[in-house]
Amino acid sequence: MSVFLHFLNTVLIFALLATGLNLVAGTGGMLNLSHAALAGVGAYTAVLLVMKAQWPWLAAFLAGGLLAAITGLVIGAVTLRLRGDYFALATLGFGVVAHALFNNWISLTRGPMGIPGVPAPSLLGLTLRSPAAQAAYIAVVLALAFLTARRLARSPWGRALRAIRDDQFAALALGKPALRFKVEAITIAGFFAGLAGAAQGFYIRFIDPQQFGLNLMISILVAVLFGGLGNYWGSLLGALMYVGLQHALSYIGLPPHLVGSGQQAILSVILLLLMIFRPKGLLPEPPLTRPAKAGEAG
Amino acid sequence: MTEGGRPLLEVDQVKKAFGGLQALQGVSFTVPRGAIFGLIGPNGSGKSTLFNIISGFYKADGGRVLLEGRPIHGLAPDVVARLGLVRTFQLARPMKSLTVYENLLLAARRQPGETPWGALFLPQSRWTPPAAAARAEELLALTGLDRVRHQSTAQLSFGQQKLLALAAAVMVEPVILLLDEPMAGVNPTLARRLRETILTLREQGLTFLIVEHDMEFIMGISDYICVLDHGVKIAEGTPVEVQQNQQVIDAYLGRAEIG
Numbered sequence: 001m002s003v004f005l006h007f008l009n010t011v012l013i014f015a016l017l018a019t020g021l022n023l024v025a026g027t028g029g030m031l032n033l034s035h036a037a038l039a040g041v042g043a044y045t046a047v048l049l050v051m052k053a054q055w056p057w058l059a060a061f062l063a064g065g066l067l068a069a070i071t072g073l074v075i076g077a078v079t080l081r082l083r084g085d086y087f088a089l090a091t092l093g094f095g096v097v098a099h100a101l102f103n104n105w106i107s108l109t110r111g112p113m114g115i116p117g118v119p120a121p122s123l124l125g126l127t128l129r130s131p132a133a134q135a136a137y138i139a140v141v142l143a144l145a146f147l148t149a150r151r152l153a154r155s156p157w158g159r160a161l162r163a164i165r166d167d168q169f170a171a172l173a174l175g176k177p178a179l180r181f182k183v184e185a186i187t188i189a190g191f192f193a194g195l196a197g198a199a200q201g202f203y204i205r206f207i208d209p210q211q212f213g214l215n216l217m218i219s220i221l222v223a224v225l226f227g228g229l230g231n232y233w234g235s236l237l238g239a240l241m242y243v244g245l246q247h248a249l250s251y252i253g254l255p256p257h258l259v260g261s262g263q264q265a266i267l268s269v270i271l272l273l274l275m276i277f278r279p280k281g282l283l284p285e286p287p288l289t290r291p292a293k294a295g296e297a298g
Numbered sequence: 299m300t301e302g303g304r305p306l307l308e309v310d311q312v313k314k315a316f317g318g319l320q321a322l323q324g325v326s327f328t329v330p331r332g333a334i335f336g337l338i339g340p341n342g343s344g345k346s347t348l349f350n351i352i353s354g355f356y357k358a359d360g361g362r363v364l365l366e367g368r369p370i371h372g373l374a375p376d377v378v379a380r381l382g383l384v385r386t387f388q389l390a391r392p393m394k395s396l397t398v399y400e401n402l403l404l405a406a407r408r409q410p411g412e413t414p415w416g417a418l419f420l421p422q423s424r425w426t427p428p429a430a431a432a433r434a435e436e437l438l439a440l441t442g443l444d445r446v447r448h449q450s451t452a453q454l455s456f457g458q459q460k461l462l463a464l465a466a467a468v469m470v471e472p473v474i475l476l477l478d479e480p481m482a483g484v485n486p487t488l489a490r491r492l493r494e495t496i497l498t499l500r501e502q503g504l505t506f507l508i509v510e511h512d513m514e515f516i517m518g519i520s521d522y523i524c525v526l527d528h529g530v531k532i533a534e535g536t537p538v539e540v541q542q543n544q545q546v547i548d549a550y551l552g553r554a555e556i557g
Contacts, residue, residue: 148418151417151418152414152417152418155411155412155416155417155418155422155425156403156404156409156411156412156417156425156426157411157412157413157414157416157417158417159396159400159403159404160404160412162393162395162396163393163395163396163404165395166393166394166395166396167391167393167394169355169375169387169391170387170391170392170393171376171393172355172374172375172376172379173353173355173375173376173379173384173385173386173387173391173467174376174379174384174404174405174466174467174469174470175376175379175380175384175405175407175470176376176404177376178376184413184414188414285395287397288395288396288397288400289397289399289400289448
């Protein structure tokens, strides 16, 4: 398998995860730490539906997104009454519960052994076995997610979500049902996360609980912060940079026992420098409307 | 409800305690439709608490609040606002990441683009009703904020932020506006503008309930005034009646006999 195509697939999946998290954490200002777990829900749902229920790939893939969205909706409805740090902690708790479920519901998930032998996606009689074909369909999904998220963020819906992020009390006083907007954002982002998790499962052809743990959560968050909260081009760039750095660091010849921790240490330092010198990320959140052309909504 | 006889807002025996402190001990008053109603009292008299209860931000321990005859106590603040009772805050709270114009559009009701479905599948031209955009233009002109319409709210002066808060509240199409110290910290020029704006909006049919410390302003603009002290209503009437009330004078100037 070509190194470049593997890199490309990893970036595309990662960018899909980052785009979803950006809608919640960037435009919505909610630190949802269950995003990686939602990807896991999507992955297990889609893979199991194909392998155990013989669903057609596309239906299973979409069902993965849908169940992750529903899970997001439930998490949002339960935790969004909490504020700030408490919300983040509660969603982290949900992530831990999901992880425990993947690990311990052995009859369904095979626990830590994971599920090997996941079949390649097949669509309209075509089997998307090659990494190039996989990259192509994931790119289409990413493009749709990107356009959806950006249009939402620029719409009156996104304007209200930004306002709730700025000052929830003031938004309530203007009659905006804050909870509704926030739950909708988490649900939509959950759909993207579920699709990303499913895409990863069908790409690597193996899923296990570790893929969707805290490590992934932190990585997505770093990519979104890297690119810039609230900027959707930034999430693509952040994903590219993050995965790029990670790959680059694997070539610098660290001794084998230091590869993992060394990479993490170097990435942490880079992130720290970024937060100090560019706290809004590489690309800051764009204004809602550009004043130059009045009457035309950005 | 019949429009003629029934008062627009009825506050009935509202009680609230914070721990051992009786912030409100059964306060009642009614605001007639079309009136400017002043709510005054020394610091700590319970005005802000009452504002927060009426607008749904606090739950009362007892009593009722009726808007056009309909009970609104216990409803969430956003529901109260959509029923037509909209408040501003003592420190204006404009949305920092939105421009002046976007702050106004944000506040408009019934925007098809405010659901994910509408945002994704309706053309941009149908995201916000034309009437809302037109009303925003009117309010920009009325408040004099049209010159700064595309500026971030962070660049506004304190007084401009208060004008914006008033205009945004009007965008919600309220039947009654609750203003929390609209004059505090506003320079004289903008204060005049604010006053004129309030009077114009009243002519357009709005009712006002205003908490204010600036006595000259509140006595000059109000039709009726209610005075609170230590969570109790101590006087109510026209500005002239209230100013001559001995209890009110005592409350403001201090009472030698009470420790």
